[in-house]
Each structure stands twice: as structure tokens, then as C-alpha cells.
Amino acid sequence: MASNKKVASLIAKKHKISKKIEDLQQMCEHQDKVIKSIRENEDSSTTVIRRVCDNCEKIVGMPTQQEIFNFLDGTR
């Protein structure tokens, strides 16, 4: 049916967009890092706290215990 094709085309688009994001993340120098609560992965509703680049959103590391405390303090 037509809806199958729609999904296929959306998935193709999604791949293209993911590729673009990857390219941008590879070009980025990750100079501004922030602590953020993000989804563990695309299909997950679980959020995790990570150190990510403020420009390209790429995960660049794990926050320290102190950074997690500070982050949680700021969200309260």
C-alpha cells in the first residue's frame, strides 16, 4: 500500500539526515561542551546525562559525579 512506500521514503530521508548530522559532527571541533540530559538512543525513552558538544550535540564524554550534581541542581 501507499503507506508502506511512505514509510520507506521517510526511512530513506532519515538515513540521509543522520548522515548529514554525522558529517557535521565530524567537522565540528567540539569546543563548547555542555552537560545535558539526552535520550539514550533514538528509540529509547530513557534519558541519560552526558557531556555533549553544544554546537553539534555529539556525545563527547561522561560527566563527572560533580558535574552531574551541578546539572541536577540547575534543573531543580
Ligand SMILES: [Zn+2]
Ligand atoms: Zn561538536
